[in-house]
Amino acid sequence: MTTDSEPSLPRDLPLRLKKADSHGGEAGKPIVTAVEDIGESVDEAGERNRQVLNEASSDVNENEHQGEGQQTAEVELVLPEPKKKKRSKKPKSKRGKNKPTGFEEYYVDPPITLQEHQEEKEIYDVSRPLLHRIELAILRFQKKRRIETERREVFLKYLAYGGVDVSPRMFGGVDNRDLQEMDKDEILVATGQASIDRDRIDLPIDFDAVVRGYLTSFFPYFFNPDTEDMVKLATVTIRNFLTYLLYHDVCPEYKENIDQARTSCDIAGKELWKNQQFTAKGPGDFNTACSALFGGYFYDMYAVEDEWENPKDEATRMNSAVARKVVKFAIAGAGSDEQAGQFQALANADSLRATHVKDIDGFEVISLNVPDADTLAFYGVHASDLQPVGRVHARAYRDPGKPRIDLSPEEKREWEEQSSGVQNLQEFDFFLEEDLLRLCYPGMKVITSIWELNCGLFFFDEVFTAYSSIYTVLANDLMLGWKKPRDLVAESEEAEAEAENESAEREGAEPVNTDYM
The missing domain is CATH 4.10.910 (30s ribosomal protein s13; domain 2)
Known part of the structure; x- marks a missing residue:
């Protein structure tokens, strides 16, 4: 008998449990399911099985009334569906990687509240010492930005170049009880990695000079950027910091100077990568050919026709015939008639000679002349396998970062009287291929050795380095790592x-x- 609350079956009634097929049929084999594989709760599964038992109980009652002997009830056991697995969380090392860093191209600081504005007016008040304001701004900037390892290294070097102490604080641990008694700015100062020595309070402050010195002198030498992204990383990071100073009105008395520093970042961002490319690709086919034929770094380094090729040597060397062809077509296509005539006469007499121009470190670009239509047509007809050349008008240059020439007082006075420290060879023209002309710009400084042919032509040799138009040399890098x-x-x-x-x-x-x- 069954009660109204819960159906039951006779105890002597054998039960044959069958699993319901997922497609509506019956499975022929029993299935043993582990407890952890069952996704539904026990209550839901039990409710389904009660319904099945009710149906089976009614079938048994009918069979008893019909007077059958041994009765068997077939019961379908409904197994719960497996529970969907939860998505695993990201590891800690990958969390937050897609969040903005604050250095994106169109990123701007969010608007500040009235309370934050009043707070910044107090901490950045002009009556407070400038070094205190800058130090706190640096710490707040580092807190507001997500600075990756490579960007952090560039930024910390910039701060150290500007006189900020970024070394780890030895024995500067702060107890948690002390931190609880501090406000957030005091905690930043106590736990931060940037501080300015109070002994430097009398030093002149020039944001623009520090930016020009760091980006044009120290950064290319120390980091040697080999990609344009590395150059942009440095210029964008420093410009972002300067913009932060302006946005939060940290030092309003230096607003114009900070604007000039931001402009210097823009100029360096365009010119630094051109300098790196010019250094790697220079001096060009014409200057290499002249150096190989008449004297210089590439002299006698041209390839012989029957010379074995070295698969490990990726440098391409022109042979003597190609070098002569490059020089002749450059003079004929881009040189003047007078230069071409003198070159031809001296070449026929086998008296072409080159002289090294001394007491200069390189040249500074004044103007550029790209190949005109006649020159392009001349190369297209007679030497389509060569690159057309243009002209670079330049002046002699001495690197202020190198030691001065040791002269006696009389020689020094005579030197200064002659063209402000540059000898009579103050200006000269170079032939240069189109691909290198695109990398040049007025004000560019190229450190190289210069040679003069006795026919009035100039060529330059191996390129050591190239500097920006705002190239600045400071003594700040000499103070890096200095200890009292x-x-x-x-x-x-x-x-x-x-x-x-x-x-x-x-x-x-x-x-x-x-x-x-």
């Missing part, structure tokens, strides 16, 4: 006084007073 020297004399005097005190104490005499020493 110890006063060894005072320490030795104190040690001697302490030794005398110890001996006096042992002998019972009065100790020596070192306060007045």
Whole structure:
């Protein structure tokens, strides 16, 4: 018998459980399912099985009334569907990687609240010392930006170049109880990695000079960027920091100077990568051919026709015939009639000679002349396998970052009287291929050796480096890693006084007073 609350089957009734097929049929084999594989709750599965038992109970009652002998009830066991697996969380190392860093091209700082504005007016008030304001702005900037490892290295070097101490604080740990008594700005100062020594409060402050010195002098030498993205990383990071100073009105008395520094970042971002490319691709076919034929770094380095090729040497060397062809067509296509005539006469007499121009470090670009239509047509008809050349008008240049020439007072006075330190070869023209002309710009400084042919032509040799039009040399990089020297004399005097005190104490005499020493 069954009750109204829960159906039941006779105890002597054998049950044959069958699993319902997923396609509506019956499965022929029993299935054993682990507990953890069952996704539905026990209550839901139990409710389904109660319904099945009710149907089976009604079938049994009908069979009892019909008087059958041994009765068997077939019950379909409904198994719960497997529960969907939850998506695993990202590891800690990958969390937040898609969040904005604050250095994107169109990123702007969000608007600040009235409370934040009042707070910044107090901490950046002009009455406060400038070094305190800049130090706090640096710490806040680092907190507001997500600075990756490579960008952080460039930024910290920039701060150190500008006189900020970014070294880890030794024995500067702060107890948690002390942190609880501080406000957020005091916590930043206590736990930050940027501080400005109060001894430098009298030094002149020039944001533009520091930017020009760091980006044009220190950064190319120290980091040697080999991609345009590396150049942009440095210029964008520093410009972003300067914009932060303007946006939060950290030092309004230096607003114009900071604007000039931002302009210098824009100029350096365009010119630095051109300098790197010019250094790698220079000096060009014409100058290489002249150096190989008449003297210089590439002299006698041209390939012989029957020379074995070295698969490990990727450098392409022109042979003597190609070098002569490059020089002749450049003079004929882009040179003047007078230059072509003198070159031909000296070449026929086998008296072409090259002289090294001394006492200069390179040249500074004044103007550029790309190949005109006649030159392009001439090359297209007679030398389609060569690159057309244009002209670079330049002046002699001495690198202010190198030591001065050691001269006597009379020689120095005579040197200064002659063209402000540059000899009579103050200006000259170079032939240069189109692909290299695109990398040049007025004001560009190229450090190289210059040679003069006795027919009036100039060529330059191996390119050592190229500097920007805003190239600036500061002594700041000499102070990187500098430590204040110890006063060894005072320490030795104190040690001697302490030794005398110890001996006096042992002998019972009065100790020596070192306060007045």
